[in-house]
Amino acid sequence: MPRLLSKGLNLYKAAITVAFSRKYLFCTNVLISMGISMCGDVLEQTYEIQTKQQASWDFERTSQMAFSGSTAGCLCHHWYIFLDKVIIGRTFDMVIKKLVLDQCICSPIIILSFFATVAIFEDDPIENLTEEVSEKFWTLYKAEWVVWPPAQIINFYLLPTRYRVAYDNTVSLGYDVYTSHVKHAKPKKKENSKE
Template sequence: MVYKRLISRAYNTIQIAFGGRNLIYTNVLLSMTISTVGDVLEQSYEIFKKDLQTYDFRRTSQMALSGSTSGIICHHWYNFLDKIIIGRSIHNVIKKLLLDQFICSPLIIVSFFATVAIFEKNPLENFTGEVQEKFWSLYKAEWVIWPPAQIINFYFLPTKYRVLYDSTISLGYDVYTSHVKHRKSSEI
C-alpha cells in the first residue's frame, strides 16, 4: 500500500512538473542544477590535482546562473523547433539537428560567456576576450557530443522531456565548459 502511494505521488509530481505552466520552471531548475553539479565536479578535480585550493562558491553560483539561462533558451528553442518542423521523420530530425548545431549551440555558448561575464570585473572586456579565446574549444566539443544525442532527443522524446534529456547529457559537457571557462589563457 505504501509502495503504491509513493509511486502515485511520484507520478503526480512528474505530471505537475512537466505539465503546463510549470514546465519552464522545471527546465530552468534542471539546467541550473546540472550546471552546478558540473562545476562542483570540475572544481573537485582541480582540488584533487592541486590546481585549486578550495571550492569557489562564487564560480559555482555563476555556473548555476548560466545553467538557468541555458534552460530558458533550450525550453523556448525546442518549442520553436517543433512548431516550424513538425514530425519525427529522419529527414525532420536532421533538419532540427542542423538548426540546433548552427543556431542554438553558438547562442548557448555566447550566452554562457555573457551570463558569467556580468559578475566579473570589466564584463565587456571579459566577454569579448573569452568568446574570442574559448568559443571554438566549446563549439568543437558541441559537435562531438550533441549530434548523436540530439538525434535521440528529436526522434524519440516528446518536447516536454527534451530539456531533461539535454540536461542529463550536459553533465559531462558542463564539467568541460567549467574547465574551459576557468583555465588560463596560456593553457588554450
C-alpha cells in the same frame, strides 16, 4: 511495505506529471538546467581541488555557473517549442533538419550566452566577454559537434517536446564539467621563442 512503496511511487508519478505539465514546464526546465550546471561545476572543482590545481572551493564560481545554466534552460525551453512549430514531424529528414538548425543556430547562441552571463559578474565584463569568446568559443563549439549530434538525434526522434530540456541536461552533465573546465582554465603562458 508494498503499500508504502506503491504510495511513494504514486506520489512520484504525480509530482512528475505536475512538473512537466504545460503550466510548470518552464520553471522545471530552468531549475533542472540550473541544477545540472551547478553539479557540473561541483564535479570540476572537486577534481581541481584533488589535483591541487585549486586551493579551496569557489562558491561564487558555482553560483555563476548556476545562473548561466538557468539562462540556457530558458533559451532551450523556448527553442525546442519553436523548432517543433517550424519543423513538424519525426521522420529522419525532419530530425536531421532540426539537428542542423540546432547546431548552427542554437548552439552558438547558448555558448555566447554562457560567456555573457558569467562575464556579468566579472570586473571588466565587456573586455572579459570579448577575450573569452575569441579564445574559448571555438573550443566549446567543436565539442558541441562531437557531443550533441548523436544525443539530439535521440532527443528529436524519440522524445516529446516537454522532456527535451530534461534529456539535454542528462547528457549535459558531462559537457557542463568540460564547460566549467574550459571557462576557468588558467591561460598557458606563451614562451618566447629564441631565434
